[in-house]
Amino acid sequence: xxxxxxxxxxxxxxxxxxxxxxxxxxxxxxxxxxxxxxxxxxxxxxxxxxxxxxxxxxxxxxxxxxxxxxxxxxxxxxxxxxxxxxxxxxxxxxxxxxxxxxxxxxxxxxxxxxxxxxxxxxxxxxxxxxxxxxxxxxxxxxxxxxxxxxxxxxxxxxxxxx
Numbered sequence: 001x002x003x004x005x006x007x008x009x010x011x012x013x014x015x016x017x018x019x020x021x022x023x024x025x026x027x028x029x030x031x032x033x034x035x036x037x038x039x040x041x042x043x044x045x046x047x048x049x050x051x052x053x054x055x056x057x058x059x060x061x062x063x064x065x066x067x068x069x070x071x072x073x074x075x076x077x078x079x080x081x082x083x084x085x086x087x088x089x090x091x092x093x094x095x096x097x098x099x100x101x102x103x104x105x106x107x108x109x110x111x112x113x114x115x116x117x118x119x120x121x122x123x124x125x126x127x128x129x130x131x132x133x134x135x136x137x138x139x140x141x142x143x144x145x146x147x148x149x150x151x152x153x154x155x156x157x158x159x160x161x162x
Contacts, residue, residue: 001035015039024061028122030109031057033071047077051088054081064122066112068105080126089123091130098141100150107152108133 001010001018010018015038023029023039036053037044039060044053047069054065063083070076078091111132115125133152140153153159 001038002032006034019060026062027116028064028066028112028126029057029062030066030068030105030112032068032105036067045071047072047079050077050079051081054079054088055083057081058083064126066108066126068108070104078130080123082123091127093130093134096134096137096141098137099148100140100143100145100152101137102149102151104133104137104152107136107154 001015002008019039031039033044033050036057040053040056044050044067050067050069054067057065057067058081065079065081065083067079067081069078074095076093076095078093080089080091081087082089108129111129112125115128116122118125120128136152136154136156139156139159140151143150143153145151
């Protein structure tokens with residue numbers, strides 16, 4: 001919905017369709033803080049607001065919410081909410097100082113989907129995906145790939161430099 005630098009990726013009138021049609025069909029949604037702020041029509045900027053925001057996002061019809069805290073000041077912490085068991089899990093992570101963050105959110109979502117396709121329960125699928133994206137960010141932190149935001153290192157675990 002919103003790019004890393006704050007630009008909208010979705011037209012304003014499409015947000016309503018997202019909220020009423022697509023989100024209720026999803027197994028999990030993974031908004032970042034600016035996206036959650038748009039969906040809930042309020043600012044979510046600090047860790048203390050994230051648990052309630054995740055619960056409120058679940059009221060849109062999706063039972064599993066991974067609210068990504070990469071936009072927090074200081075350490076990053078994601079909040080994973082499972083509505084069926086009313087459980088909040090904090091997933092803290094040290095902030096990785098790198099310009100290579102392009103595709104981070106998409107990669108995380110796809111890693112969750114791949115883990116679910118493997119038959120993992122949702123909580124393990126999320127934790128393993130979070131581990132994967134953290135390692136991919138760390139592995140690619142110092143790689144220069146042109147100007148601006150480079151990609152995360154998706155193949156860190158199989159890449160062998162000669």
